[in-house]
Amino acid sequence: MSAEGKESSEAEERALLRVREARKLFGGFAAVDGVSLDVREGEIVGLIGPNGAGKTTLFSLITLFLPLTSGAVYFRGQRIDGRPPYLPARLGLVRTFQITRVFARMTVLENLMFAAPGQPGESLAELALAPRRVRAHERRVRERADELLRYFNLERVRDQYAGTLSGGQRKLLEMARALMTEPKLMLLDEPMAGVNPTLKEELLGYVLDLRRQGMTFLVIEHDLDMIMRISDRVVAMAEGRVISEGPPEAVRQDPAVVDAYLGPGGQARAAPVDPGPPAGRALREEGRAHG
Amino acid sequence: MLQFVATGVVFGSILAVTASGLSLVYAILKLTNFAHGDMVTFGAYVALFLNLALGLDVWWTLPLAFIAGALLAVALDGLVWAPMRRRGAGTVAMMIASIGVALALRNALVFLFGADTTRFDMPVQPKVPLGSLPVMMSADDWEVIVAAAVAILGLHLLLTRTAIGRAMRALSDNAALAWVSGVDVDRVIRWTWIVGGGLAGAGGVLYGMTQPFNTNMGWFLLLPIFAAIIVGGIGNPYGAILGGLLIGVAQEVSVAVLPTQYRLAVGFVVMILVLLVYPRGLLGQRSLS
Amino acid sequence: MSGLLAGLVAYLASFLTNATLYVLFVVGLNLQYGTTGLVNFGHVAFLAIGAYTAVLLGVHGVPILFATAAGVAVSAVFGVLLAFPALRLRDDYLAIVTIGFAEVLRTVVNNVQFTGGPQGIYGYAVPLRDLGLGYQAWQWLFLALVVALTALAFALTEYVVRSPYGRVLKAIREDQEVAVALGKNIVGYKVASFALGAGVAGLAGALLAYYYGAINPHNFEAIVTFEAWIIMVLGGTGRNWGAVLGALIYFGLYSATARYAMSGVGAIAADRLAALRIVAIGVLLVVLMIYRPQGILGRKEDLGLER
Known part of the structure; x- marks a missing residue:
């Protein structure tokens, strides 16, 4: 294996995102035409x-x-x-x-809480069978959302519809x-x-x-x-x-x-x-x- | 079998006339107008009044029903659609309002004329064989096809040969661009309603010439009309013409194998099948030009 | 005097039962449209499926409780079937497809043998009727049952809508692409929302059939769907209490004009006055959509936020 090849494979390992020869045609028009980037x-x-x-x-x-x-x-x-x-x-x-x-007709807090991953309360079965687990997770998600609201100075609009911002x-x-x-x-x-x-x-x-x-x-x-x-x-x-x-x-x-x-x-x-x-x-x- | 195809072409040309108007309205105003069927009914009852109360020949009522349909459409725009546009109403709000218009219009006709089935006072013409084919058609059948073809040709000439037609196409392709390039949007909207409402009114008369009708006729026509514009690609009047003929023939041919009551359902099933394969219709969307 | 009072009491029971059944029906629609944004213009189809399933099974000897549950389940299954086009279609296409589904279903019910065709079905067993009570007492007892089941459906959907699950439904309503971009697989939610709404409507249908004591295709015309839409938008979409308020106002107005629609005024026949009443319903819908699309309980901010 050549030194150059090794170097690039190491670079690739460190790359979080790798795009290789991406092409997108709309009809006959190439909007993206062979793009590679790391x-x-x-x-x-x-x-x-x-x-x-x-x-x-x-x-x-x-x-x-x-x-x-x-x-x-x-x-x-x-x-x-x-x-x-x-x-x-x-x-x-x-x-x-x-x-x-x-999400205009949801509150700012709801906008944030929605995006949290892995929420048990997003399953009807869990809602029915494990309401306490759902509530506990919900509390943690809310805390994280409040943290971000503070960080971004959005606490004042927390309960407003996002469409009013x-x-x-x-x-x-x-x-x-x-x-x-x-x-x-x-x-x-x-x-x-x-x-x-x-x-x-x-x-x-x-x-x-x-x-x-x-x-x-x-x-x-x-x-x-x-x-x-x-x-x-x-x-x-x-x-x-x-x-x-x-x-x-x-x-x-x-x-x-x-x-x-x-x-x-x-x-x-x-x-x-x-x-x-x-x-x-x-x-x-x-x-x-x-x- | 051929007889069913012939009947289907007659019904399909009526669908083509009414559906192209609805599709045009969608192309320009982005309004899915559930009241369109009842505007068709309105045209038929205007003709019925002129025919029965004033003794006018049905053929003479055709242009008058066109004018009446156009006037009704322009009036409704002033009363309902223009205020909603000004307030920036959403598509769903507009659809619900169109349901309201449909209910009000249909039942105003029931109030005035009653709900019983009625027909024009016109001579019954014999069905004669078409050459050596096993197809029987009356002179009225032929006249309906010709009248529909004339209406559609008129629409085509309007869209391609006149300034207002070109403005309509510009507006349907790119509303923002048409706006900044000085298209008189209000005038285009007015003409859209004149053409759409007029074709609906005239289509109602054509329908009444082929069979007895009541105040529910437009509501029952609405499904095949929507099927026609969806099959042809919503917002594409030419597609609506093709779709109208296709749905018309499919419905009549189905009578050969299914009880006649299911005729209207056949159009719906064709529509679902087309939607599953081509979610944007056979001829695609947004191609007024 | 006491006869008049008895009449009023009986009338009150029928008023409340009708209104409550519509609340239940609208709770289903509200989950689909108000919460998830799925435009269902054929909601009456699920009412019909619930009613016919429950009644037909009952006629064939299935106990009422199971027949009713089957009505709910079969409605929900049809909801799943109809949800599949809903996954791909825009609002306007979906509106057309659902309206078409309801009309085709009614045509079928009207023309096949086992539903009794245009005559429908009558003389079937009805819950609580075999307790030996008089009709009046049964009416109130049945009302209590309807209110209890409606309250249950109301509370359950409220719980779901306020949960993380409901948050996903609302996000789908607002911008489904963004919901996907944030990592949610929305397909199941859309199907479930449609199916749950249909199931609730199926329950309303079964109860309606029991209350009427006879059903036929006329009970399931498109106007029923639009009455539900009026009730929903009157009170304010996305709010179950709006459905209650809407139903009370709608049936209040309806009852206030019922006397004229039934007997006619002077020379004007009853059926024409009934038509005039539907004209008024249509105008009400239009006026609402122009001036107060957010409904009575809707927040002022809702205006203009709809896409």
Whole structure:
């Protein structure tokens, strides 16, 4: 076995998430066209690229929202593509959405408690036969939820319907709800989109703090300054392919990336591109239609 | 057997007329209108009134029933659908409201005309063989098919050759885009109701020309109509035409093997089978263009 | 005077029984739609299945208790069958499929031999009737039975809805994709919700059959489903107490106009007035949907939160 092969297999062992040659065709159009990437434990990996690059579709493929046309997804060494879409969250892989999707007519607390894994009270048999076990577990879940509500400063809205929250509070609730699943890896889809500068700093603080506690992140973000600040590594996509990968500064100055954002011969400094909800909505609809 | 197919084509062309209107309304307004069948009944009773009380020939009532159906649809939009759109009502709330409209409309007709089965005053025409085929059809049967074909051709020309038709297609494809590119949405909605309600009203007259009817006719027609638009792909008026003929023929042919009472159930079963295989209909959804 | 009073008392018993049976029926619908968001426009089908199953088994010598339980079970099984399209279909398709199911079922019941066809079935055994009580006393006793069973169904569904299980059902109603993304396998929940709701409706159907003493296909027309929807949305969807309030208001209005619908007013015949009453029901439904879709007990915040 060559030294190089050994090194890469060691890297693969450390990789929490491995995507290999992922392809997704919509009709004849390749939204994701042979993407491979690794996310290692404890990393924050930024995923950038202009609109239509296939970033959100890639998220949907990784979380099994959409079936792959070809390729493979491994999480914690286990191949997961082709498995049911509720599996990733159970293994510790959870995502948030570009346009927040809270359970509007459930309270904030209910939103959080719902997401806790392994609840005996989610079975009718246990409800009937072991109500005390259900109650005891429920108490623990509530404590964990209250802890997260304190952490995210959402205690005041604990018993309000999530549909009444402000945009910023929804972002926090979505992140807290994802944490309730006890994830190893969080996929954040444009956490900073449509967020005011103060809240941006706050969200950034949460991401960095959670990383200190051992969380791993893969983050789609259009705010390039933000992504450069938090990422250990950046992957740039355009037209369904990975066009550049490496340390943030290197990717930022990669001519291929500059071209992708500004077109060939554009100015050197890549400007943040307006994320614009319509593309995201179209993808969501695709997800619905295929789900 | 061929006789059943022929009867099926007559019934299917009536379904095609009524179903294409319902599908158009869905395409533009995203409203699943359970009152559509009762708008068909309304058209038949307008014609009945003109025919019996004023002695008008049934064929003359056809355009008048179209106009009456259109007026009713526009009025209902002003009373019910426009306020609901303004308040951002959800799809389920709109469906429930359409059930309310259906109940109110049907029973208003019962109040005015009674629930007894009735028929137009028109000469009974002999069924004559069609060439050397073992098929008997009356002149009325042929006229119903021709009238349905004319109505559908009119719809096709409206959608493809007129500015309002193009605006309808734009709106059904991408409401947000149509909005920003200056499509007069209110005008499109008004025309959608004129066409949808008009076709319903005219379809009611055609139905009444082929058989006796009562105030429940629209309710019983609603299942095959929905079956037709689902088979053809909801929101696709052309699919609804195909679906209408398919369901019409399937229902009549079933009479060869099943008691006639199950005729309406056959359309439903075809619909379920199609849904299980093609959850979005045979011709797919959202293809006004 | 005492005759009038006796009449009133008897009327009160029938009013309360009807209203309570509808509460039970709506408790099932509320679990399906109010809690889980599954649009069931054919709920009356489960009422019919429960009624016919219980009565037919009773006629063939099965003890009433078992016949009633079978009515619940068979309804629930049909609920499972109908849930399968529900797993894949959008709201509007599901509404059409369920309405179609109910209409087809009624057509079948109307045309096969063993259900008695259009004449239906009558003269079957009824619970508590063989105790030697007079009809009035039986009415009140039977009302007590209906109230007890309704309270039981009410309490059990309340318990489920407030449990972690119910939390999953509500999440499915709000956004089922997100529920899956957070690790829940929702298939079983949707099927169970539909089946449980159908079972409750089956119980209501069996009790209804016992109360009427005769059933025929006319008792199970589509209007019954929509009466249940009115009761549910009047009180506020997703709330069992809303069903109670809705049923009381609906049957209150219904009774207040019953005299005219039965005897007619002046020259206007009774059947036309009955039609006018349904016009009023339709208008009520429309007005509710425009101005207060969240119902009487619904929170103001519910408005606009529905997708």
